[in-house]
Amino acid sequence: EEEEEEVGEEEADDFIWQWKKGKSWVTFSDEDIETLEKMWKMVDGEGSFTATLDSEGASIPFNTNLKSMMQTNMSTNKRRRVQRIVRPPPRATWQFLTDDDEWEDYEEEDADILEGSHETCAELRTKVFSFNKGYNSVYLIRFDEMTQKNMDSGTVRKLRRIPPGEEPPAL
Known part of the structure; x- marks a missing residue:
């Protein structure tokens, strides 16, 4: 028997999350991507969620608004743009x-x-x-x-x- 593959079913590994630093996009750590993907799925990609992420060595709670794709540092209230994009294919x-x-x-x-x-x-x-x-x-x-x-x-x-x-x- 052949196994049927779910069409349209997205794997967490298919996406990466990035945040805007100046004019560049910085990719979150694998651990933070896993956390963000888990939260994304919990809220069905809508609304907002708060998750503790690594921020330059410190664990900081960030609120992520999925409509505006903005993330707010709950300690400092500083905001930054975020994006969830398809993981680029591996490179030679x-x-x-x-x-x-x-x-x-x-x-x-x-x-x-x-x-x-x-x-x-x-x-x-x-x-x-x-x-x-x-x-x-x-x-x-x-x-x-x-x-x-x-x-x-x-x-x-x-x-x-x-x-x-x-x-x-x-x-």
Whole structure:
């Protein structure tokens, strides 16, 4: 017998909660997301609820209004915008081999460039890596060889892509 899957049934793992800090969104801790999801379900996604959340190391009661998607710190009365969004799919990790023979992660914006190019290009020439700001060097990425070459200095580094959800291979 085949098991029927509930259509439209959302798992708590499908969503993340974030709060607005300046112009950026900060993702709540996994523990706080679990608490917020539990409360969300208790009130059927309507109205408001109060839950104790971690706030920079302290446990603080926050009231969350689901209509305005505003959260009020019950100790200070300070308010902040919150959002509940679909959890983004896991991402591949891009790394390069340092001079010390250790693998180091690329910055997210650089990993996005590599991820967007690796399936469609055999090689990529670019100046737009975050670590290249102010230097303007051309980098040649050879996806068939998995290397990064600084065309000014001639320095070649190995790079690797770790698929989403996988552990990096041992050195």
